[in-house]
Amino acid sequence: MIKFEKTLRDIKSVKIQGAESVAKASIEALISYFSKKKFKKESVFLSKFSSLSKRLMETRPTEPLLRNSIRFVEKEIGSEGDPNEMVKRMFGACRQALYHYEVAEKSIADIGSNKIEDGMKIFTHCHSSSVTGSLKRAKEQGKKFEVFNTETRPLFQGRITAKELAKAKIPVKHFVDSGARVALKECDLMFIGADAITSEGKVINKIGSEMFALVAEKYGVPVYVLADSWKFDPQSIYGIPEPIEKRSSKEVWAKAPKGVEILNIAFERVNPDLIAAIISELGVYTPENFVSEVRRTYPWLSR
Numbered sequence: 001m002i003k004f005e006k007t008l009r010d011i012k013s014v015k016i017q018g019a020e021s022v023a024k025a026s027i028e029a030l031i032s033y034f035s036k037k038k039f040k041k042e043s044v045f046l047s048k049f050s051s052l053s054k055r056l057m058e059t060r061p062t063e064p065l066l067r068n069s070i071r072f073v074e075k076e077i078g079s080e081g082d083p084n085e086m087v088k089r090m091f092g093a094c095r096q097a098l099y100h101y102e103v104a105e106k107s108i109a110d111i112g113s114n115k116i117e118d119g120m121k122i123f124t125h126c127h128s129s130s131v132t133g134s135l136k137r138a139k140e141q142g143k144k145f146e147v148f149n150t151e152t153r154p155l156f157q158g159r160i161t162a163k164e165l166a167k168a169k170i171p172v173k174h175f176v177d178s179g180a181r182v183a184l185k186e187c188d189l190m191f192i193g194a195d196a197i198t199s200e201g202k203v204i205n206k207i208g209s210e211m212f213a214l215v216a217e218k219y220g221v222p223v224y225v226l227a228d229s230w231k232f233d234p235q236s237i238y239g240i241p242e243p244i245e246k247r248s249s250k251e252v253w254a255k256a257p258k259g260v261e262i263l264n265i266a267f268e269r270v271n272p273d274l275i276a277a278i279i280s281e282l283g284v285y286t287p288e289n290f291v292s293e294v295r296r297t298y299p300w301l302s303r
């Protein structure tokens with residue numbers, strides 16, 4: 001119970017951040033919550049599973065990877081049977097989801113690193129484990145390149161990226177967010193992560209992502225989105241917009257004067273026209289082809 005509540009708190013406060021880490025921590029929290037529980041009635045188990053899942057999904061609204069992972073586990077649990085068999089099926093499905101993240105992470109790192117060549121400068125924004133994974137893989141392959149990254153106000157996730165890269169001995173130049181044009185015009189590639197990908201191929205990622213993609217277009221810098229394919233948002237097929245998380249104004253300005261309204265919008269949509277390709281565990285695809293490929297590979301995601 002304690003681990004479950006702590007995970008909720010850490011996700012809400014963005015101590016656990018990035019779509020992959022949020023989904024992984026949520027699945028681990030479910031495993032931990034149910035690990036020593038026995039149920040006499042299936043309805044009691046199902047209602048507990050559903051209320052805990054709902055609380056996890058509400059922590060970060062812009063996270064289809066988390067929602068899809070929970071749907072995957074729900075599908076495997078089924079709706080009837082011996083409650084303790086259902087719990088076993090839940091554990092099995094949670095382990096499969098964790099395995100999926102591991103395989104996806106490795107494949108994205110391998111494929112993403114193939115885009116990096118000696119002497120390149122790569123721009124990135126915020127902190128994406130999919131992006132840092134590819135950069136670290138390229139470094140392991142002995143490639144010599146440099147990363148330009150943003151600090152990512154207001155929560156400075158860019159510092160997590162910069163620290164991680166420095167630790168991996170990858171040269172990194174850190175810019176204030178408004179220095180992104182100056183940084184991008186020197187770069188050969190832009191790598192960003194994704195929180196959600198819609199049926200129209202729009203990518204939702206940290207606020208600033210489309211602005212930087214527009215700058216990248218001006219300088220002919222191709223934009224690659226590195227993302228686990230389970231970030232596809234099936235609700236978008238039915239025209240339901242992906243919710244865009246708004247966070248507390250206090251993160252931007254703790255004691256703002258009266259009369260100043262602060263809009264702390266956490267994410268934004270990136271137009272598919274600005275994206276060279278989406279790199280997922282399925283391969284390198286244009287946003288349009290990515291959507292066909294993910295729906296073909298995981299039919300349950302669209303149901």
Ligand code: RUB
Nearest residue numbers: 017018019020128129130193194206
């Ligand atoms: C993080 C962010 C990341 C994506 C992808 O925002 O926008 O680019 O989540 O990350 P926040 P990953 O810090 O608000 O969660 O590739 O690790 O899934």
